[in-house]
Amino acid sequence: PVAFMKGIVGKFFYQFGITVTFAVLVSLLVSFTLDPMLSSRWADPDMEGRGRRNLLFRWLERFNREFDRVAERYRRIIGWSLDHRKTVLFTGLGSFVAALFLAPYLGSSFMPTYDRAEFQVNFSAAPDAGLEESRGRMEQILGVLHDLQGVELTYGTIGAGETGTVREGSVYVKLKDRKDRRDTQEELEARARGSLSRIAGIIPSIIMADSMHGQKPINLNLRGDDLEVLQTYSERLKKMMAQIPGVVDVSSSLDQEKPELRLKVDRARAVHVGLSTAQVVSTLGPLVGGKVVTTYEDHDGDAYDVRVRLTEANRQDPTRIERLTLLSRGSDGKRVLVPVADVARMQLDISPAKIERLDLRRQVVLSGNTAGGVALGDAIEAIREGAATLGLPPGYGVSFSGEAEDMAETFRYIFEALALAVVFIYLILAAQFESFIDPLAIMLSLPLSLVGVVAVLYFTGDTLNIMSLIGLIMLMGLVTKNAILLVDYSKVLRADGLDRRSALIEAGRTRLRPIVMTTLAMIFGMLPLALALGPGAEMRAPMARAVIGGLVTSTMLTLVVVPVVYTLLDDFAQVLTRRLGFGKGH
Incomplete structure (x- = not known):
């Protein structure tokens, strides 16, 4: 049953189950063949009582009498x-x-917590941060980490990965061997967490270096349709999580809002001058966001998109955008140019830096770490109990993902394997004892x-984790x-x-x-x-x-x-x- 478990735990212990099974089979073969043969060939003079008995045999004889x-x-x-x-x-x-x-x-917990002599620091800068600002934040983080006694090396990246942006970065921290440092990894992480929280302009978090998901172990997904309702309840959930002992680094995917310039089209006036919302978008989109018109290939064969758009000065000034003209046709069929300000107005607003969806529904992800020896399962249970008291409106719900989801799945598969092992044992014993x-x-x-x-x-x-439960199955x-x-x-x-x-x-x-x-x-x-x-x-x-x-x-x-x-x-x-x-x- 261990070798053929499903899910992540099955990948972990397939080799383990197969190895133990074949080792026991070979041991059975040896006990039926090789052991009897060797016992008949290797004579022990002490056991047969011939000659002077040595010290070891006399000690064993005394032990046998006591036993x-x-x-x-x-x-x-x-x-x-x-x-x-x-x-x-x-x-x-x-x-x-x-x-x-x-x-x-x-x-x-999913896996045992122990001193790995490594961890990773992730951070997010302001939504409008560029590469230079993120580099400056990175240097501040590196300065904090290098001040810790026990850090051997650090390696920082900005915007790495397929979905990385220039406002996001990570630092891999390698610690000295446990015997060469005074503090444990948990103590160093707590010290780093306190120092990083004093760096302005970033949201830091500390995660396990070889995490399968590359994120914090606690991930609570709040799902619904209305973004404002999600934001309201996510703030309550975030406050509740931060009050649970042992839950740290609590953050929300809606934490960093960014200023947004919205163009609201007056549809009645637009129809009156022969324009539609789609025409406004198709005209202003390439001017502001740009449009790829061709590609450029360098001498190495690398191709780059050539994007045409307005200059930065014209893109950043709302009044200049309002003076742009849209092509339309009047009632007499003649083409006319209509200023944007005649059919739309500009509105400055605040919007989330990132909107996520799960199963075609909007969601807010609240994440956190565990510290102070608090087990992941205990933290999740406390969060689940706290979320049940919030009284979410109909159509809104919470679920866990990431390591918490893996832990629940793993425990389910392990207990299935345990039940199957018990059934196999009973059937074999019933057959042998008739x-x-x-x-x-x-x-x-x-x-x-x-x-x-x-x-x-x-x-x-x-x-209770993967390792202790595998030991239980072995038992x-x-x-x-x-x-x-x-x-x-x-x-x-x-x-x-x-x-x-x-x-x-x-x-x-x-x-x-x-x-x-x-x-x-x-x-x-x-x-x-x-x-x-x-x-x-x-x-x-x-x-x-x-x-x-x-x-x-x-x-x-x-x-x-x-x-x-x-x-x-x-x-x-x-x-x-x-x-x-x-x-x-x-």
């Missing part, structure tokens, strides 16, 4: 748990319920593993192993004539060693990843921490709770058999 004493104590624990089934059952259920209550406090009831006792270890996952993520300060296949060893051997002993209680106690005593061995092997294998050693290792650490926490609690609870649940389900199966009238052969 056998632990196994004997565990035999008594199983006996006690089988005599107090209600107590054990309610203890396991209480642990699971406590994990469910603790889970909302974890927070959620029973639809026995696998239920084994699968009880799945919810018991959630106790450790939630507890470890909570105490390490991690969130689905790992934690059932312990219960399989226990239940399978107890069924073998019962088939040999032991009663159910004795079979469970003996199975627990015998299978304790392989259960502890495999669990410790997985825990110590994940430990370097969980400790987040090395730069960038924090990104993968939540996966290992989720696996370790789930293995610890699942193993501890499985060794006690699973035998109890197995007896309860066995009693239920016997009652069901008697009521349905099945014979013993069934």
